[in-house]
Each structure stands twice: as structure tokens, then as C-alpha cells.
Amino acid sequence: MINFNEVWKESLNETEFDRSKLTIHDSLNGKFWERGTLKEEVAEKLMEIAQDFFEDLKEAVGTIPDLEDVTFTGSLASYNYHELSDIDLHLIIDFTQLGDGGEILEKLFTAKRIQWNNDHRIMIFGHEVEIYIQDSNEVHIANGVFSILKRDWMEMPVKSRVDIDFEGTKKKYNAISKEIEELSEMFANKKYEEVYNYSIKLKEKIRRMRRSGLATSGAFSNENLAFKMLRINKELETLSGLKLSSYDMTKSMSQKSGVKVNISENWNTFLKSVV
Numbered sequence: 001m002i003n004f005n006e007v008w009k010e011s012l013n014e015t016e017f018d019r020s021k022l023t024i025h026d027s028l029n030g031k032f033w034e035r036g037t038l039k040e041e042v043a044e045k046l047m048e049i050a051q052d053f054f055e056d057l058k059e060a061v062g063t064i065p066d067l068e069d070v071t072f073t074g075s076l077a078s079y080n081y082h083e084l085s086d087i088d089l090h091l092i093i094d095f096t097q098l099g100d101g102g103e104i105l106e107k108l109f110t111a112k113r114i115q116w117n118n119d120h121r122i123m124i125f126g127h128e129v130e131i132y133i134q135d136s137n138e139v140h141i142a143n144g145v146f147s148i149l150k151r152d153w154m155e156m157p158v159k160s161r162v163d164i165d166f167e168g169t170k171k172k173y174n175a176i177s178k179e180i181e182e183l184s185e186m187f188a189n190k191k192y193e194e195v196y197n198y199s200i201k202l203k204e205k206i207r208r209m210r211r212s213g214l215a216t217s218g219a220f221s222n223e224n225l226a227f228k229m230l231r232i233n234k235e236l237e238t239l240s241g242l243k244l245s246s247y248d249m250t251k252s253m254s255q256k257s258g259v260k261v262n263i264s265e266n267w268n269t270f271l272k273s274v275v
Contacts (some may be wrong), residue, residue: 024159025079031125032076045124046072050091050148053131055114056213061108065097068136068147076127077144078157079116084232085132095135109133114240125275128180141214172226176206180235184243199243206230206239 032042050070057065074088075081098105113131122129144157177265186195206227213223224272230236 023080023082025081026159028079028157029076029081031127032072033117037151038072038146040070043151046070046087046129047148049122049129049131054091056116057109057112057133060112061105064105067149068092068094069150069154071134071154072146072148073140073142073144073155077142077146079123079159080143080219082257083126087124087127087215088132089129090132090134090140092134094137096137104115108161122146141218143219164220164225168222169225169229170189170221172209176202176209176226176230177233177235179246180239180242183239187246190249192246195242195246196250199239199246203239203243211269222265 028036032039047070050067054067069092071090071092072087075085076087091128095102095106110133113133116131120129142155145153145155147154180214181196183195185200209223210227213221213227218224223263
């Protein structure tokens with residue numbers, strides 16, 4: 001039987017807190033940018049990916065508002081990129097046009113986005129493309145936002161030295177990481193309903209933490225950097241997996257054990273060890 005906690009601890013690589021991951025470079029990443037603008041071949045490829053996802057989204061949820069924009073943001077659109085940086089590809093939609101079923105559609109958007117990102121591993125010059133759906137009415141705080149539709153900067157990146165509170169960031173990261181570890185232990189003990197309810201609250205807690213940090217101190221806040229560390233170490237993916245798998249457990253039945261699971265590939269090894 002696999003000891004999930006030991007596997008989990010081994011994945012928490014201390015080098016993720018190496019300051020080199022947050023280095024301020026003198027120029028934008030030359031793989032993507034040339035003379036201050038996104039290379040045309042990169043822009044075309046990212047637009048293709050966005051359109052493919054958007055078509056899949058429409059097939060899944062029906063009629064939705066038109067795309068207002070597609071943007072390239074995150075660390076690769078700024079001066080603080082590193083070898084593990086994702087390509088943050090944002091599809092901009094006006095959520096106020098969703099109508100009475102807006103809240104349900106937002107949840108479907110999230111589910112479809114997670115499914116797409118889990119099913120695909122599209123790499124451009126060694127960096128993975130990560131799809132997001134963004135409300136056009138939402139304030140998006142980032143040091144660098146490039147409109148792929150307009151081929152122009154919406155928010156120019158600023159090269160400036162910042163004081164990073166590594167200890168504060170690590171403290172917040174470890175606190176959330178510990179909660180996810182506790183969730184995995186609860187799952188191993190078959191407390192599926194508790195895991196499901198707790199995971200919903202924890203995901204919302206992480207969202208609030210990041211929003212608060214971005215609003216008060218920007219991209220280099222302890223809260224946002226802790227979020228990035230959780231994402232780099234795939235712990236956000238694990239949290240989503242625990243939520244989905246615990247839901248399946250609470251709703252499934254079998255004559256043998258009272259529980260039947262339809263497990264995903266990512267969770268196959270872990271679930272086999274506890275079911």
C-alpha cells in the first residue's frame with residue numbers, strides 16, 4: 001500500500017522557495033517576445049488554442065457571450081519569469097450577460113477549464129499553457145497583460161526591484177499545504193463527506209487569500225506568492241482531485257463495499273491504496 005503522506009512530503013521540494021524562481025530579469029523572455037511585442041507565431045498558436053477551448057466550452061454549456069478578448073498574462077508576460085512559469089491564457093467574457101443561470105454557468109466554466117487543463121499538456125518552448133476564463137468586469141491585477149486579439153499591451157510590465165518576504169510567504173504556503181495534507185488523511189480514513197465539505201471551504205479560503213494579497217500588495221504579496229508555490233507543487237490540482245473524488249465516493253454504491261468509485265487517471269494510484 002502506498003503511503004500517500006510520504007509521497008506528498010517528497011513532492012514539497014524546498015528548492016521551490018529558491019529566490020532564483022523570483023528573479024527580476026533585465027528583459028522579457030526572448031522565446032516569446034521580440035522588440036516589446038509578442039512574436040506572431042506565438043500569438044497565432046495561442047489564439048488557436050483559445051478558440052479550440054472556446055468551441056468546446058460552447059458545445060458543453062450552450063449559448064454563451066462572445067469573447068471580448070484573449071490575453072497573455074502572468075510571469076511570462078513580465079520580468080519575473082522562470083523555467084517553471086506557465087503561459088497564463090485568459091479568455092475574457094462578460095459574466096453579466098450570462099443571465100439568470102449565471103452562477104451555474106460560472107461553475108460549469110470552472111469545471112470545463114479544469115477538465116481541459118487536466119486533459120491537455122500543450123507546451124510552447126518548454127512552458128505549459130494554462131487556460132483561464134476571466135470575467136471582463138473583474139479587476140485583474142498583474143504585472144503585464146498582453147491582448148492577443150489587439151496585439152497590444154493592456155498593462156505594460158514594469159521592471160522594478162521588490163522586497164520579498166520569503167519567511168512570510170513560506171508560512172502561508174505551509175499552512176495551506178498542511179490543510180491539504182490533513183484532507184488527504186481524512187480521505188484515506190474514508191471520511192468522504194467531510195473531505196468534500198472541507199475542500200469547498202479550503203478552495204474558497206485560497207481564493208480569498210490570493211485576492212486579498214493582490215489587492216493590498218500586488219503580485220509579490222505573500223499571499224499571491226504562496227498561491228504560486230501551491231500551484232507549482234501541483235497541490236491545487238491535488239485539492240481539486242480530492243474534492244471531485246470525495247464527491248464521487250459519497251454518491252456511488254456497490255454491493256461489496258457500499259462505495260464504488262469512478263476514478264480519474266491522476267488519482268488511480270492513490271485511490272487504489274485506500275479503497
